[in-house]
Amino acid sequence: MTSRASRQSFLGRDAERVLRELCVGILGAGGGGSHIAQQLAHVGVRQFVIFDPDVIEESNMNRLVGAVFDDVVARRSKIDIAARLICGVQPNANIVARRCRWQDDAELLRGCDIVFGCLDTLKDRAELEVTCRRFLIPYIDIGLGVKSVINEAPRMAGQVVMSVPGAACFRCLGFITEREIAEEVAQYGDAGPRPQVIWANAILAATAVGLAVDLVTDWTESLRGPAYLAYDGNVGSVLPHPRLKFAPRECVHFGLSDVGEPTFTAL
Secondary structure: OOHHHHHHHHHOOOHHHHHHHOEEEEEOOOHHHHHHHHHHHHHOOOEEEEEOOOEOOHHHOOOOOOOOHHHHHHOOEHHHHHHHHHHHHOOOOEEEEEOOOHHHHHHHHHHOOEEEEOOOOHHHHHHHHHHHHHOOOOEEEEEEEEEOOOOOOOEEEEEEEEEOOOOOOOOOOOOOOHHHHHHHHHOOOOOOOOOOOHHHHHHHHHHHHHHHHHHHHOOOOOOOOOEEEEEEOOOOEEEEOHHHHHOOOOOOOOOOOOOOOOOOOOO
16 A cells, blocks of 8 residues: 555555546536546546536636636636646546537446536436446436525535446436426526535535445445435535435336347337
8 A cells, every 4th residue: 555545544455456446437527526536536546537518617616626717718628627637636647538428429438437427407317327327337426406495595405316236226216207307308498507616516526426435445334225315505414315215125227137238129
């Protein structure tokens, strides 16, 4: 074990090697994804696949870790900022970065051991989970929302949900439903700005990274099956979501035999 990893030796004798060889996908390099990239680099991960089609704007400066104002002037891509951030911590990092939607080059995800989703829509989440399930890749999703309530303070809430092949999926957990996807599609374009703040994104990202490290090192010897954590930003709590109690032990939507490339049979 190197001196760099000595303060996290509790993760296990082989943890440094496991994290060094781990390949992680990050879909969305904005407020949440930038935190995840930074923390994974610090914990020892060196292999990254990153997707984000956007360039930084001034409105991103309230939450995008690693960004400086010169990036806004230069209209630098978010994937370039993420790569710079990672390499500042891990100079020997191997980064595959694509300035596009993940669906445009989805084959890259097949080499990932874990995928983090920092996506805006339920439809994107549903499509990503299908891809991850087909190739037996654990998928950890984070999301944040702020709602205004008349005569009350705004309500900030978020979630960290982990989908593990074989265990309950997002639909089993009630996190995604067909009705909610349909409602979202019908309202597309009218949602307006999505409030985001750095401290809430940091909490969600740190929780997600903690789940991933536990998953690959098993340092707590307790993480088995899915995870569904609810964040209440008004009181600062992160607690297991009540829906987790009612999740089936095995997924009823994705069979373990439904893996690999989809095939088509002539009728």
